[in-house]
Amino acid sequence: MREPDGPxxxxxxxxxxxxxxxxxxxxxxxxxxxxxxxxxxxxxxxGVSPGSVTYHFATQHDLLRESLLRFVGEETRRFTELAEDSRLDRIGLPEAAALVGQVAGGTEFDSEHIAPFELYVQAGRDERLRAAAAECFAAYDRLAARILTALGVADAERLAGTVVALVTGQQLRRLATGSTAEDLVDALLLLARGAAPAAPAPVPAARERGV
Known part of the structure; x- marks a missing residue:
């Protein structure tokens, strides 16, 4: 079957x-x-013919599912490249949180970035989209676990979902209120400080001298 031409x-x-x-x-x-x-x-x-739409996507469900997966796939690749370029294993948690806030603050909520929130809500109404939504969050979880592991955070895989939920919630709040990304940075630091390995207690000077 030949694909229909453009308009x-x-x-x-x-x-x-x-x-x-x-x-x-x-x-x-x-x-x-x-x-x-x-x-x-x-x-x-x-800018295509109506026949091209039905040629590539038989149902609206197919359209919505692939649109959600494509968006998250591109976002995940972008953040993965950022994590690799930033060499997170060489910076501390505060710097990493600030980096995430910088990325979030630089993300304009244009129509394509608002759409995933609509699709996640739609998944709550249409169970056929839930597998795609779960796959999207799993991709974010894997990326978060990778970053947390590089930063030396214990139980990175267990905490990854919490970090993703926090970022998603804060981004939704930014979308709804028009607030800045500063609250996201503060929340990430609060979570990171609680998850970071405790620093060793300083040794008293007298003990160092063998007293």
Whole structure:
């Protein structure tokens, strides 16, 4: 079966078409919610023919699922590259928390970044999306565990979900209130200080002299 051409009749590569469709879905959801997603609107937003939408995605569920997974996959890759470039094993917890706050503060809540929150809520209504949502949070958990391990935090895998929940909640709060990322940094530091290994107690001077 041949893929339909674009609106002007020009052929579009399959990978490009799927990316354009998914980007369009995320923008539409971010602006107007899941209910606004229709094939006609997707086609107009993506600059493809309506037939291309149904060619690549048989159902709306397929569209929503892959859009959520694609967004989180790209975010996870971005944060993984940041973690590797920052050499977290050579910086302390305060610096790592500040780095996360810097990234969060630099993330504008455009329509594509609002869309995942809408999709997570939709997963609460549509159990067919829950597996995709669980896969997304698992990806974030793995990344958080990797960073915590590099920082020397004990029980990194057990704490990863808590860190992800904290970041997600603080980002939702920023979205709803328009607040800055400073609260996120403070919350991460509070959690990190409680999870960090305790520093050894200083040895009294008299004991050092063998008294």
């Amino acid at each position: 002007a009749g020009a052929p579009i590569r399959t990978g490009d078409t799927r990316r354009r469709i998914i980007g369009a879905v995320l923008r539409i959801i971010g602006r107007d919610g899941v209910a606004a997603v229709t094939n006609r609107r997707i086609a107009k937003e993506a």
